[in-house]
Amino acid sequence: MIEMLWPALLAGTGIALLAGPLGSFMVWRRMAYFGDTMAHSGLLGVTLAVVLNLNLTVGIALVTTALALLLFGLQRQRRLPSDTLLGILSHGSLAIGMLVLAFSESVRIDLSGLLFGDLLAVNQGDVLWVAAILVVAIPVMALIWRPLLAITVHEDLARAEGIATERIRIVYLILIALVIAVAMKIVGILLITALMIIPAAAARWLSKTPEQMALGASTLGVICVWAGLGGSWLTNAPSGPAIVVTAVIAFAVLLVVSQVRQRLAN
Amino acid sequence: MPRTQPLIEARQLGVRLGGETIIRNVNLSVFDGQIVTLIGPNGAGKSTLIKTLLGVHRVSEGQLTLAPSLTIGYMPQRISIDDSLPLSVYRLMTLTHRAARTAVIDALRLTDVPHLIDRPVQQLSGGEFQRVMLARALLKQPDVLVLDEPVQGVDFNGEVELYRLIQRIRDERGCAILMVSHDLHLVMAATDEVVCLNGHVCCTGAPETITRQPEFTQLFGHKHADALAFYSHHHDHNHSLAEQGGHVHD
Numbered sequence: 132m133i134e135m136l137w138p139a140l141l142a143g144t145g146i147a148l149l150a151g152p153l154g155s156f157m158v159w160r161r162m163a164y165f166g167d168t169m170a171h172s173g174l175l176g177v178t179l180a181v182v183l184n185l186n187l188t189v190g191i192a193l194v195t196t197a198l199a200l201l202l203f204g205l206q207r208q209r210r211l212p213s214d215t216l217l218g219i220l221s222h223g224s225l226a227i228g229m230l231v232l233a234f235s236e237s238v239r240i241d242l243s244g245l246l247f248g249d250l251l252a253v254n255q256g257d258v259l260w261v262a263a264i265l266v267v268a269i270p271v272m273a274l275i276w277r278p279l280l281a282i283t284v285h286e287d288l289a290r291a292e293g294i295a296t297e298r299i300r301i302v303y304l305i306l307i308a309l310v311i312a313v314a315m316k317i318v319g320i321l322l323i324t325a326l327m328i329i330p331a332a333a334a335r336w337l338s339k340t341p342e343q344m345a346l347g348a349s350t351l352g353v354i355c356v357w358a359g360l361g362g363s364w365l366t367n368a369p370s371g372p373a374i375v376v377t378a379v380i381a382f383a384v385l386l387v388v389s390q391v392r393q394r395l396a397n
Numbered sequence: 398m399p400r401t402q403p404l405i406e407a408r409q410l411g412v413r414l415g416g417e418t419i420i421r422n423v424n425l426s427v428f429d430g431q432i433v434t435l436i437g438p439n440g441a442g443k444s445t446l447i448k449t450l451l452g453v454h455r456v457s458e459g460q461l462t463l464a465p466s467l468t469i470g471y472m473p474q475r476i477s478i479d480d481s482l483p484l485s486v487y488r489l490m491t492l493t494h495r496a497a498r499t500a501v502i503d504a505l506r507l508t509d510v511p512h513l514i515d516r517p518v519q520q521l522s523g524g525e526f527q528r529v530m531l532a533r534a535l536l537k538q539p540d541v542l543v544l545d546e547p548v549q550g551v552d553f554n555g556e557v558e559l560y561r562l563i564q565r566i567r568d569e570r571g572c573a574i575l576m577v578s579h580d581l582h583l584v585m586a587a588t589d590e591v592v593c594l595n596g597h598v599c600c601t602g603a604p605e606t607i608t609r610q611p612e613f614t615q616l617f618g619h620k621h622a623d624a625l626a627f628y629s630h631h632h633d634h635n636h637s638l639a640e641q642g643g644h645v646h647d
Contacts, residue, residue, distance in 0.1 A: 159482040207415075281492040284478055291451035291471045292493040338483045339517075 136364055138258050139250035139317055143356035143374070145261035146314045147326065151349025152272055153307055154327030155334070155341065159283050164214055165202065166324040168221035169304075170311050172198040173320045174228030177245060181235070188260050192312035198224065199304035203297075225320075248319035248371030250360055261313050268306050275299050280341055317356075319371035329378040330355060336389035351381055403428050404467055404541050404573050405450055409459035412442070412449050419445045421458070422597045427541060432567055432574045434584045437594035438616065443577045444474060446594065447545055450575070470534030470542045470572075475527070475549040484518050490533045504532040508562060523550035527559060535566065542566070544576040548583075556580070560587045581617065 157166050173191045180190025198220060205216050232240055244252055278299045281289035290296045307327075314323045334347030359374030366373075403426040411421040420442035427433050435443045448454050450461065451471055478484060490501050498514070505511040508528040513521065521529060527547060534542055547563065548556040564587045567574050578584040585591070585604040593599045593613055600612040607613050 159479055161479070277492070283482065284484070284489065284492060285473055285476045287448060287453050288471060288473050288476070289493060290453045291448070291469075291473075294493060332481075335481055335483065340483055340485070340488065344483055 135251065136360065138255055139253040139360055139370065140357065141258045142253050142261040142313065143250075143317050143360055144353050145258075145265050146310060146317065147330070147352030147356045148349045149265065149268055149272070149306075149310050150314070150327045150352050151330060151334075151347070152276070152345040153303075153310060154331040154352075155345045155348050156279060156283065156303065157307075157324075157327050158331045158335070159341075163324055163328050164217050164221075166307060166311075166327055168202070168217045168224075169195045169198055169308055170315075170320050170323040171221045172224035172228075173311055173315050173323075174232075174245065175224045176228075176312070177240065177315075178228045178231040178235075181240065182231070187316075188257070188312050191315055192309055194224075195308035195311050196305055199308045200301070203301060203304060243369070244319070245315065246319050246321050246371075247369040248315075248317050248322065248374070250317060250363055250370035252316050257313065257316055264309050264313055268309065271302060271306065275302050279303055317360075317370055318374055319369070322371040322375050325375045325378065326352060326355075329375065329382050333378070333382040333385045336385045351378070355381060401429070402464060403462075404464045405575070406462045407446075407450070407459065408462075410446075410449065410456060410461055411458035412445055412454055413457040414445065414454060418457075418596075420449075420594070420596055423459070423594070424598060425592060427573050427575050429540070429573055430567065430571050431590060432564070432576065432588045433590045433592060434588040435575070435577045435592050435594055436579070436581060436584065437599075441595045443594055444545055447543055447575070447577060451543060464540070467541065468537050468539045470537055470539030472527075472530045472534045472542070472544045472547060474545045474577075475523075476530075478518050480519050486513050486516050486518060486521070486529050489518050489529065490536060494537055496536055501532075501536065504536040505529070507535055507566060508532040524552065524555035524559070527551055528562075531559075531562070531566075535570075539572055541573045541575060544574065546577050546579065548578075548580070556583055560584070563587060 157163055172194050176191030176194030177187060179185065179194055180187045183190070202216065202220065206213050229242075232242065241249060241252070278289065278294045281292070281294055282296050282299060286296055310327075311323050314326065318326050330351040331344065331348040333351055334344045338344035338347055355374055355377040359377040360370055362368060362377070363370040363373035405425070405427040407423055407425040410423040410425070412419050423446060425433075425446070435446065437443050445454060449456060451469060478489075486505075487498065487501055490496070490504070502511045502514060505514060508531045510525060510528045510532065513525060513529060518526070518529075527550065531544070531547065534544070544563070548559050551559055560583050563574060563576070566572070576584070576588075588604055590601060591604050591607045592601045593607065593616060595616055599616055600607055600610045602610065
């Protein structure tokens, strides 16, 4: 029976590895809501895939990437604050996706699986998608790491010092869009951002450099995915919430550990 | 007193951002070894001008000429780094410019803070942070230092010291300095040329003469002008505007 768990474990491990550095930047750049919005638009991607008869991952990747680019463009206007824009796009795309799914009678989709993850839905094809994205995303992440860090500290300073800030930011957004597309089946639309943000936040307690935090987040993420999927397998719980609850526990434990260490040091 | 070629020269420079004209008709030259200070009210376009010189904003009209292979060290307005980002002073200094630890320590020594190299940036005081950023701008051995409000978030004693330090750096390294400042008083002591900006250049001149120009008085009020004029009288007594090479723009 364990072989049914392997695809989810492998795909989840790959996703958690990528979510570490991407999620760390999400925390540093205060983009949690931004990530949520992109994830919510994933449901629209599912709809698109179903209607156009595309591969699910491709449909989601198309919509999340398009949304990332749209947001990038909209942030240049100044009349509305960006969290308002995010709210419009986030809830708008979620609602449209749900409506289209509700009205298309021919389509039967496990909505709760999409929203909260279903480890049994993960198949070998998904593992290959994750592998393909890892092969592309890891070198790209390594390439944009330093410039993105400089932009995160101060965008104008980075620009004055010769960094193509807009190009780097777009690449980062596309990486997030791709990870969301492959993570949807395991953690679900509503919980993907959690997998990016909670391990990164937990790793903050132990880190002295940005790299430590990113690698720590990846490690914690992998541990949470394995523990969460294991728990989900044993108890029949939905996989997304199981992984997120594990991550929250890890966050709380590390918070206490770091506080105790600090007390002892003083 | 034009010497050789300017390191930075802006002619009739104009910048529009998001359809709005921020500055126009700006003429500005920075020569080797010179300290030029930009003053002007909030929203006058001081930071915009500086960022345009640095290539952050595009030139909308006019001309901007930089000396060939010019290296500029930039210190932006007081920045705050999110607490969630674990970053040491060393990493902050080498974000875009890789440098050996020894080179970073040398740069920090110029601003008297080499002991801070491994400190998390969030633990620095206002004055320490500005000194680190100044050292960071010096790390590339720049020909020109561009400092946007270098004393922001620094207490009064620290301000005086920091301006003295900036002057010392110019004297020791011979680099030119272009600086934005609010506090007229302190700046006047440490500058060769004052450029007064309010969307366009209102007036320029040596600090001793600029306070006597009507455009300056209009912008900053008599109180400031008198106080500064009084200050400059400590240094010179009887130079007329023309003798000083001060000039007025429309």
